[in-house]
Amino acid sequence: MPATEEKKAGRSTKLAVESVSRSFRSIVNRRRAEFVPVLNDISFTMYEGEIVSVVGLSGCGKTTLLRIVGGLLEPDEGTVRVDGDAVSGPGLDRAIVFQQPSLLPWRNALRNVEFGLELKKAGKSVRTEKARDALGLVGLRDYEKYYPKQLSGGMQQRVGLARALAVEPEILLMDEPFSALDAQTREELQMELLDLHAQTKKTIMFVTHDLDEAIYLSDRVLVLLPHPGRVHAVVDVDLPRPRANILDIKSDPAFIKARDTVARGIRAGGE
Numbered sequence: 560m561p562a563t564e565e566k567k568a569g570r571s572t573k574l575a576v577e578s579v580s581r582s583f584r585s586i587v588n589r590r591r592a593e594f595v596p597v598l599n600d601i602s603f604t605m606y607e608g609e610i611v612s613v614v615g616l617s618g619c620g621k622t623t624l625l626r627i628v629g630g631l632l633e634p635d636e637g638t639v640r641v642d643g644d645a646v647s648g649p650g651l652d653r654a655i656v657f658q659q660p661s662l663l664p665w666r667n668a669l670r671n672v673e674f675g676l677e678l679k680k681a682g683k684s685v686r687t688e689k690a691r692d693a694l695g696l697v698g699l700r701d702y703e704k705y706y707p708k709q710l711s712g713g714m715q716q717r718v719g720l721a722r723a724l725a726v727e728p729e730i731l732l733m734d735e736p737f738s739a740l741d742a743q744t745r746e747e748l749q750m751e752l753l754d755l756h757a758q759t760k761k762t763i764m765f766v767t768h769d770l771d772e773a774i775y776l777s778d779r780v781l782v783l784l785p786h787p788g789r790v791h792a793v794v795d796v797d798l799p800r801p802r803a804n805i806l807d808i809k810s811d812p813a814f815i816k817a818r819d820t821v822a823r824g825i826r827a828g829g830e
């Protein structure tokens with residue numbers, strides 16, 4: 560049995576996206592509006608503890624799909640299930656990390672991380688303890704008193720990640736979380752995310768434009784085609800974990816093979 564098949568065997572399905580479709584109203588002119596299909600019949604599953612990246616050309620519906628999974632947007636058709644149960648809105652089982660961490664400027668790092676826990680109605684001392692643990696997970700234990708403007712972009716994104724982790728979600732939904740960062744900080748955060756995943760075994764859906772990032776992080780890569788967004792392929796990444804530094808792993812034949820398959824898949828949409 561190939562390694563990826565072996566890995567999947569015996570794992571339970573955490574997230575199932577079943578025949579999800581969604582259109583948006585688009586204004587043609589003053590008298591006419593039409594519905595433009597953005598996602599068409601999207602189905603895929605994620606196993607517990609798996610990292611799956613979602614790639615595809617700009618506008619193919621990656622963010623729309625992530626928002627539907629997060630319960631921020633309803634599909635026109637289809638169902639999203641977590642542990643077999645249909646979701647009908649946002650829930651503490653799923654936390655979203657966006658490209659910009661949108662921290663509250665008047666709260667320090669600790670209080671920003673506590674923010675998510677306030678929705679969970681945890682008591683103050685529990686909130687502080689969990690927020691400190693989450694800041695520790697992202698390497699910011701010593702920065703809890705810093706305000707967002709005193710933190711670098713990478714640190715702010717770490718606080719955003721800690722805020723998502725603090726509510727102890729089962730699934731992390733990440734939409735280009737590192738794309739606003741410089742290359743070096745981005746690589747650091749990729750490695751930190753893998754460490755964090757090794758510690759917490761969260762199920763992670765990761766939207767990115769960067770194919771190296773997608774392969775490096777993921778067990779599988781979901782390739783979408785545009786107009787309307789649809790699944791072209793799900794590509795297995797046959798690289799063992801823990802993974803080495805991205806610079807070393809890039810020359811691994813399994814990395815090159817997966818990257819090539821994904822890159823060709825994305826281009827298939829333009830042909």
Ligand SMILES: Nc1ncnc2c1ncn2[C@@H]1O[C@H](COP(=O)(O)OP(=O)(O)OP(=O)(O)O)[C@@H](O)[C@H]1O
Binds near residue numbers: 621
């Ligand atoms: N709320 C909305 N109302 C109308 N159209 C929308 C809305 N949200 C998204 N769209 C349209 O749906 C399509 C897909 O958008 P989406 O943001 O999901 O793409 P994406 O793959 O995330 O793109 P990018 O890679 O640029 O982030 C786009 O054509 C966009 O204009």
Ligand SMILES: [Mg+2]
Binds near residue numbers: 621622623
């Ligand atoms: Mg997007």
